[in-house]
Amino acid sequence: AQTVTQSQPEMSVQEAETVTLSCTYDTSENNYYLFWYKQPPSRQMILVIRQEAYKQQNATENRFSVNFQKAAKSFSLKISDSQLGDTAMYFCAFLSDNTDKLIFGTGTRLQV
Amino acid sequence: DGGITQSPKYLFRKEGQNVTLSCEQNLNHDAMYWYRQDPGQGLRLIYYSQIVNDFQKGDIAEGYSVSREKKESFPLTVTSAQKNPTAFYLCASSIRQSFLLHFGNGTRLTVT
Numbered sequence: 001a002q003t004v005t006q007s008q009p010e011m012s013v014q015e016a017e018t019v020t021l022s023c024t025y026d027t028s029e030n031n032y033y034l035f036w037y038k039q040p041p042s043r044q045m046i047l048v049i050r051q052e053a054y055k056q057q058n059a060t061e062n063r064f065s066v067n068f069q070k071a072a073k074s075f076s077l078k079i080s081d082s083q084l085g086d087t088a089m090y091f092c093a094f095l096s097d098n099t100d101k102l103i104f105g106t107g108t109r110l111q112v
Numbered sequence: 113d114g115g116i117t118q119s120p121k122y123l124f125r126k127e128g129q130n131v132t133l134s135c136e137q138n139l140n141h142d143a144m145y146w147y148r149q150d151p152g153q154g155l156r157l158i159y160y161s162q163i164v165n166d167f168q169k170g171d172i173a174e175g176y177s178v179s180r181e182k183k184e185s186f187p188l189t190v191t192s193a194q195k196n197p198t199a200f201y202l203c204a205s206s207i208r209q210s211f212l213l214h215f216g217n218g219t220r221l222t223v224t
Contacts, residue, residue, distance in 0.1 A: 009152070033211045045202065045215035091154060095211050100143055100162055101170065102204075102213055104155040 002027045004094050006105035013082045013112055020067075021077045021108045023092030031097035034068065034075045039089040039107075048090070051075065079110075087112045114139045118203050118216035125197075125223050133188045133219045135203035142208045144186035148172060149200040149218075158201075161186055162208055190221065197223045 003026045013019035025034070036048040051059045051068050058066050063080045079086055092105040116137045125131045135144065143162045147155040157170030161180040175194025180186055186205075190197045200220050204213040 004154075006154075043200065043218050045204075045213075047212065050212070100160060100206070100208065101157055102145070103157070104147075106152060106154040 002029070002032075002094050002096060002103050004092055004103055004105035006092055006108050008108045009106075010109045010111070013079075013110065015082055015084065015112060017082050018078060018080045019082055019110065021079075021090050021092075021110065023075045023077070023105055025073050025075065025092075025094050027073070027094065027096065029096045029098065033095045033097070034066075035093040035095070035102070036064070036066070036075075036077045037091045037093060037104075038086075039091065040085075040087070045091075049077070082112045084112050086110060116203060116205055116214055116216035118201075118219050121217065121219060123219055123221045125221070127223055128192045129223075130192060131190050131197075131221065131223075133190065133201055133203075133221065135186045135188065135216060136184055137186075137203075137205045137214075137216075138184060139205055139214060140183070141205035141214070142183070143206045144180070145204040145206075145213065146170075146176075146178065146186070146188045147202045147204065149202060155202065158188065190223075197221060 005024045032053045034051045038046045049061045067076045089107045091107045094103045119134045145160040146158040159178040161167035177189045202218045203216040206213045
């Protein structure tokens with residue numbers, strides 16, 4: 001069974017600084033997708049960024065980028081130039097190419 | 113505007129009563145999902161449906177039931193058999209194999 005682990009329950013960062021959120025996963029699959037979702041106090045789930053496992057290039061979306069290390073099964077999220085609006089819970093998620101089941105980590109609460 | 117509507121936002125019930133949470137989408141998505149969110153545990157999959165009149169159990173289906181009679185609707189019933197029903201419930205939908213979930217705003221259920 002696949003698992004997703006986020007080892008940082010809480011983190012804080014100053015405005016304009018950079019922060020990295022960690023995520024590791026366990027799978028025997030070769031084809032899969034990884035996601036970072038943001039959940040602000042409104043509790044709406046917002047997709048931040050996604051990565052296809054077959055792509056070696058790290059995904060980027062404006063101030064958000066990932067460091068995808070397939071061999072190490074690591075998928076960290078870097079937020080540059082942090083803004084107050086980045087304050088939220090951040091969830092790492094995994095989806096196998098064989099199923100439609102999105103598996104979430106336990107989340108990291110980020111305070112800017 | 114297309115989207116997913118969950119209603120109501122807050123729901124209160126007495127212990128021993130069944131309660132049904134509504135989820136409607138007008139995105140023409142084939143797949144729909146129900147997740148439960150508890151503090152410190154991330155999102156856990158309850159049930160999911162990939163097509164009308166078909167659905168599968170997720171990781172924590174015990175004490176819950178669903179139906180998928182229409183493409184647009186995927187109601188979740190929390191039965192009296194669910195030991196700890198108080199939680200935040202999120203509904204999501206996606207185009208099959210698109211691997212991009214769209215989430216509703218959630219329903220906070222409190223059972224006393």
